[in-house]
Amino acid sequence: MTQQHPPRALRWALRCHPAAYRARHEAELTAIYAEVTRGAGRLGRLREAFDIAGHGLRQRTGLGSDRTAGQILAQAAPSAIAVAAGGSVVNLLWLFAPGVRTLSWSSFPEAVVLADQVLVPLLWLAALAGAWTGRWTAARTLAVPATVLRLADVPLLLLAHPGGQPAYPAAVLSLMVPLLTGAVVLAAPRDLLGPCRHRHAAIAGAGALAVLLWGAQFCNLYYALPGGPRAVHTLWAGALALALLLSGRDRPAAAGLAVALLPTAVQMTVPLLYPLSPAGALALLALLIGAAVSVLRARRHRAGATPPSAA
Amino acid sequence: MSDRPLQEPTLLLLTALADEPRHGYGLIQEIEAISQGRVRIRTGTLYGALDRLLQQGLIQVEREEVVDGRARKVYALAEEGRRALAAETQRLRAVVAEAERRMAARRVLAVRPKGAPA
Numbered sequence: 001m002t003q004q005h006p007p008r009a010l011r012w013a014l015r016c017h018p019a020a021y022r023a024r025h026e027a028e029l030t031a032i033y034a035e036v037t038r039g040a041g042r043l044g045r046l047r048e049a050f051d052i053a054g055h056g057l058r059q060r061t062g063l064g065s066d067r068t069a070g071q072i073l074a075q076a077a078p079s080a081i082a083v084a085a086g087g088s089v090v091n092l093l094w095l096f097a098p099g100v101r102t103l104s105w106s107s108f109p110e111a112v113v114l115a116d117q118v119l120v121p122l123l124w125l126a127a128l129a130g131a132w133t134g135r136w137t138a139a140r141t142l143a144v145p146a147t148v149l150r151l152a153d154v155p156l157l158l159l160a161h162p163g164g165q166p167a168y169p170a171a172v173l174s175l176m177v178p179l180l181t182g183a184v185v186l187a188a189p190r191d192l193l194g195p196c197r198h199r200h201a202a203i204a205g206a207g208a209l210a211v212l213l214w215g216a217q218f219c220n221l222y223y224a225l226p227g228g229p230r231a232v233h234t235l236w237a238g239a240l241a242l243a244l245l246l247s248g249r250d251r252p253a254a255a256g257l258a259v260a261l262l263p264t265a266v267q268m269t270v271p272l273l274y275p276l277s278p279a280g281a282l283a284l285l286a287l288l289i290g291a292a293v294s295v296l297r298a299r300r301h302r303a304g305a306t307p308p309s310a311a
Numbered sequence: 312m313s314d315r316p317l318q319e320p321t322l323l324l325l326t327a328l329a330d331e332p333r334h335g336y337g338l339i340q341e342i343e344a345i346s347q348g349r350v351r352i353r354t355g356t357l358y359g360a361l362d363r364l365l366q367q368g369l370i371q372v373e374r375e376e377v378v379d380g381r382a383r384k385v386y387a388l389a390e391e392g393r394r395a396l397a398a399e400t401q402r403l404r405a406v407v408a409e410a411e412r413r414m415a416a417r418r419v420l421a422v423r424p425k426g427a428p429a
Binding site: 013021025027028031047048054056189191202205 | 362382
């Protein structure tokens with residue numbers, strides 16, 4: 001390989017970088033790619049090119065590890081996996097709960113839906129184990145099929161119930177949650193992810209919160225909770241508002257939790273709007289205040305321009 | 312400077328630069344050697360970390376050179392990076408010393424006969 005003719009995969013990967021960055025680093029990246037992939041197979045070369053492309057896309061979107069957004073994503077990724085794992089495990093209860101179950105293994109399309117629903121929590125739990133132990137390559141690889149299978153929920157349900165009319169807003173929200181969760185996990189800069197003991201508390205906390213809130217919604221089926229399902233929706237909004245209020249540059253874990261909770265919290269908050277109850281209005285107000293405080297705090301820090309953390 | 316421990320990739324990168332300046336591929340090889348083959352950092356990940364450490368002032372570009380017709384940068388530890396690495400080393404040394412002390416105490420308890428005075 002020569003400098004004039006880099007392989008196609010590398011050329012595509014380099015194109016992901018902003019032009020100015022590419023002009024400064026293309027020769028260097030090409031040289032390192034050549035050294036690193038010497039003797040490597042096709043898969044090894046593709047992995048290396050994929051990693052360079054990821055770096056380029058993060059540079060382009062301002063999500064590099066040298067940017068605050070990238071640092072927050074790195075905090076959010078473990079919590080996002082924990083929330084997804086917690087949610088998908090509780091989701092199984094819905095599918096197999098006596099008196100609730102509507103899908104049968106005997107019908108082929110429904111069996112596909114059920115298999116999908118069983119596989120997703122297993123994948124997220126395996127990803128969670130990877131994140132917990134710092135095996136981030138495995139965790140992120142597992143997050144891809146988990147996200148794709150979750151995205152397949154809506155089409156599979158339509159397949160199982162061909163005559164059913166899909167509720168489009170709910171379907172869009174159902175697609176948005178796995179899409180955003182997967183994006184958070186995959187977009188987090190790899191060099192800020194690793195075995196780090198202080199993240200265990202964040203993972204455990206986020207997972208417990210998800211299980212608690214989804215569990216409360218499930219319990220509402222059998223034991224009517226005060227306020228019904230809207231109370232649980234309000235709790236999701238409240239949890240996000242609290243995380244936003246606590247988040248700041250010196251408290252990146254709270255900012256990470258807010259990002260991790262955001263997809264599900266949005267999904268849960270939308271039903272509070274129709275019709276808008278006093279509790280829903282209060283939750284929305286708390287969310288708006290939390291978001292405003294978070295933005296103002298970020299602006300104040302930018303104005304102060306304190307040096308970033310070394311971690 | 313944060314009091315939080317350094318992430319492993321950061322610690323390995325700073326350690327790899329502690330004795331002498333290195334270029335990108337040299338860093339990848341050195342990190343693999345330091346971690347005894349456990350950590351194999353990829354090119355994009357390395358450049359993400361280098362961008363961050365440069366921005367934080369922990370490392371600096373010492374020089375640019377051309378080898379075999381290709382330009383490459385040589386990175387060196389900055390004074391701030393040396394301080395961060397020294398602080399992290401001190402923290403790790405304290406943890407190791409405490410772990411060794413506790414393991415030694417457990418060994419003493421294990422060999423002491425039942426009923427012997429403490």
